Amino acid sequence: MPYWLMKSEPDELSIHNLQRLEQARWDGVRNYQARNFVRSMQPGDLFFFYHSSCPEPGIAGIGRITSAHYPDPTALEPGSHYFDAKASEDKNPWSAIDVGFVEAFKRVIPLATLKAQSALIALPLVQKGTRLSVMPVAEEEWAAILALR
Template sequence: MNYWLMKSEPEVYGITHLQQDRQTIWDGVRNYQARNFLRQMQPGDLAFFYHSNTNPPGIVGLMLVVKTDIADPTQFDSSSEYYDPKSTPENPRWQTVLVEFVESFSQPISLTILKEKFSSEDLLVVKQGNRLSVMPVADVVAQKILTMKNL
């Protein structure tokens, strides 16, 4: 099992949305490095749900990767802000995953706390200027985050 961190703005799609929906595809990722991380995910992997562009930003819950290698449907929708005219159903450029709600943390683990506990080499989200919406989390770091959720 691998661990990941996936960012979303709570007003766009937050942990409460996922809790209500139970499952969702993680669509709209349009960064090649983040897409490549999505391609590496496997069913059974766990992902930390991170609220970005909010005050304070931080990890707010946990989700399970249920299905992988899904063509992101927004790339084919000409009315979507994520439409990609170079992408075709026969040769999609953007893949995504299906995730399922696992839990919402009683208290968010803020970016400030994450910066106190981890270096940018340990956890990419604390690196200044990092704008990736999907990133891997090392097992040892993930285990530490999981113990922090109960503090």
């Protein structure tokens, strides 16, 4: 089974929001490489839920992909932060996906802790200059991160 890491700002969607809602739409991905990762996700895939752009960035829990990808409706909403004037009903280059709650960690695993793990050296998250909001996680990396919780 493929594993993933997906970043969200907690004031937009946090692991605790997802826990309360049980399921939510993951949208607003506006990087083509990250979008391609979204498009390769399958229902049942697991992902680490990473809180970004906050006082304590890090992995806050686990979610599950619950749908196939579909056109991201926020690209067509003029009032949305993720509006894309070039997108249309017929030609929407952006994708969204539905996700469900699996687990909230008792504590966030901080980025500094992740960077200190030799088993995670190839993980794009810990590499300098990588800012993708969606990325694959190798099975060995998944296990190494689970051991940190």
